Amino acid sequence: MAVRSGVAVDLGTVNTLVHLLGHGLVLEEPSAVAIHRTSGKVLAVGYAADRLAGREPAGVAVLHPLRDGVISDLTAATEMLRAFLRRARFRTSALRPRAVLCVPSGATGLEREALLAAAAFGHGRLDVRLVDEPVAAALSAGAEAGSAEGVFVLDVGGGTSEAAVVVGARIVAYRSLRLGGNAMDEAVGGAVRQAFGLRIGPKDAERLKIELGLTGGEHGSATVAGIDLASSSLREAAVGGELVAAALEHPVAAIVDAVSELLGEMPPDLAEEVLQSGVQLAGGGALLPGLAQRIEKQVGLGTVVVDDPLRAVVRGAARLLEESFEVLEKTA
Ligand SMILES: Nc1ncnc2c1ncn2[C@@H]1O[C@H](COP(=O)(O)OP(=O)(O)OP(=O)(O)O)[C@@H](O)[C@H]1O
Numbered sequence: 001m002a003v004r005s006g007v008a009v010d011l012g013t014v015n016t017l018v019h020l021l022g023h024g025l026v027l028e029e030p031s032a033v034a035i036h037r038t039s040g041k042v043l044a045v046g047y048a049a050d051r052l053a054g055r056e057p058a059g060v061a062v063l064h065p066l067r068d069g070v071i072s073d074l075t076a077a078t079e080m081l082r083a084f085l086r087r088a089r090f091r092t093s094a095l096r097p098r099a100v101l102c103v104p105s106g107a108t109g110l111e112r113e114a115l116l117a118a119a120a121f122g123h124g125r126l127d128v129r130l131v132d133e134p135v136a137a138a139l140s141a142g143a144e145a146g147s148a149e150g151v152f153v154l155d156v157g158g159g160t161s162e163a164a165v166v167v168g169a170r171i172v173a174y175r176s177l178r179l180g181g182n183a184m185d186e187a188v189g190g191a192v193r194q195a196f197g198l199r200i201g202p203k204d205a206e207r208l209k210i211e212l213g214l215t216g217g218e219h220g221s222a223t224v225a226g227i228d229l230a231s232s233s234l235r236e237a238a239v240g241g242e243l244v245a246a247a248l249e250h251p252v253a254a255i256v257d258a259v260s261e262l263l264g265e266m267p268p269d270l271a272e273e274v275l276q277s278g279v280q281l282a283g284g285g286a287l288l289p290g291l292a293q294r295i296e297k298q299v300g301l302g303t304v305v306v307d308d309p310l311r312a313v314v315r316g317a318a319r320l321l322e323e324s325f326e327v328l329e330k331t332a
C-alpha cells in the first residue's frame with residue numbers, strides 16, 4: 001500500500017507545534033530564528049534562537065517572524081518553517097503529501113497567502129489546507145467535524161485572542177483581536193517601569209504575569225531584577241499582585257468584552273447548547289490565573305480551560321489531518 005505523508009502545523013506568534021501524520025506531536029518550539037545581521041545566514045531556530053533573545057551576541061539578531069498571529073517577516077518565517085519541518089523529519093511521499101496549517105480567523109487574504117507561500121517553499125507538491133484556529137481548538141475540545149452542535153471557543157494566544165462560535169469544522173461568528181499574551185507582558189513591563197522606575201526584560205514581565213496573573217498567585221508578590229531608570233544601577237523590586245492585576249486590566253477587559261459582544265451577536269438557535277457547554281478556553285492565555293473566573297463572572301457563562309490549552313490548536317488540526325482532511329477547502 002502506498003503511504004502518504006502529512007503534517008499539521010500551528011505556526012503561532014510565540015510557539016510553533018508540528019504534528020506528523022501517523023506519528024503524533026513531534027515538535028514544539030518558540031517561533032524564533034537567530035540570523036547573522038550582515039550575511040542573513042540562519043544561525044539557530046526555535047529554543048536555541050529564543051534563548052538568545054535579549055542577550056544577542058553582537059552581529060546577531062533574533063527575529064520573531066510572526067506578529068499578532070500572522071507572518072510579518074516572510075523570509076524569516078519560511079526559513080523557520082523549513083528548519084522545523086526538517087527537524088521534525090517531515091518527508092514527501094509518493095502520494096501527494098498533505099498539510100493542515102492553522103490561521104487566525106481574523107487573518108486577511110494576503111496574510112493567508114503569506115502562510116501558504118511560507119509552507120510551499122521547498123515543498124511545492126503539498127496539498128495545503130488552512131483551518132481557522134478556533135475551529136481547531138473546538139475540535140480538540142471534543143467537537144466533531146461533521147457535527148451540527150454549536151461550540152463557543154476563546155483562544156488567547158501570544159499575539160491574538162479569538163472568540164468564535166464553531167459548528168462542526170466551520171465558524172459561524174467570530175471576534176478577533178490582535179492582542180494576547182505579548183500585550184499583557186508589555187502592560188506589566190510598563191507598569192513596573194512606572195511604579196518602580198525600573199526597566200525589566202520581556203521574559204521577566206512574562207514571568208510576573210504567569211506567577212501573579214489577575215489573582216496575585218500563591219504568594220501575592222514576586223521579585224524581579226532590572227535597571228534603575230534614574231541611576232542606571234541594577235536593583236531588585238518586590239512587585240505586588242495588585243500592580244500586575246491592574247496592568248492586565250486593559251487587555252483582559254478587551255478580551256472579555258469581545259466574548260460579550262459575540263454572545264450578543266450569535267444565532268439564538270445555538271443559545272441552549274452554548275449555555276450547556278459554556279466557553280471553551282484555549283491557548284496559553286487560558287492559563288492566566290483568574291482569567292476563567294473573570295469571564296464567568298462578567299459574561300455569566302461557565303468557562304472551562306480545555307485540556308492542555310497550549311496544544312489545543314495543533315491537536316484539533318491533527319484530528320483534521322488524520323480523520324477528515326476532505327472537509328477543509330482546497331487552496332490553489
Ligand atoms: N501559565 C500561564 N499564564 C498566563 N499566560 C501564559 C501561561 N503560560 C503561557 N502563557 C502565555 O501564552 C502565550 C503563548 O500562548 P500560545 O502558544 O497559545 O500562543 P501562540 O499560539 O504562539 O500565539 P497566537 O495564537 O496568538 O499566534 C504567551 O504569551 C505566554 O506568556
Ligand SMILES: [Mg+2]
Pocket residue numbers: 012013133157158283313
Ligand atoms: Mg495560537
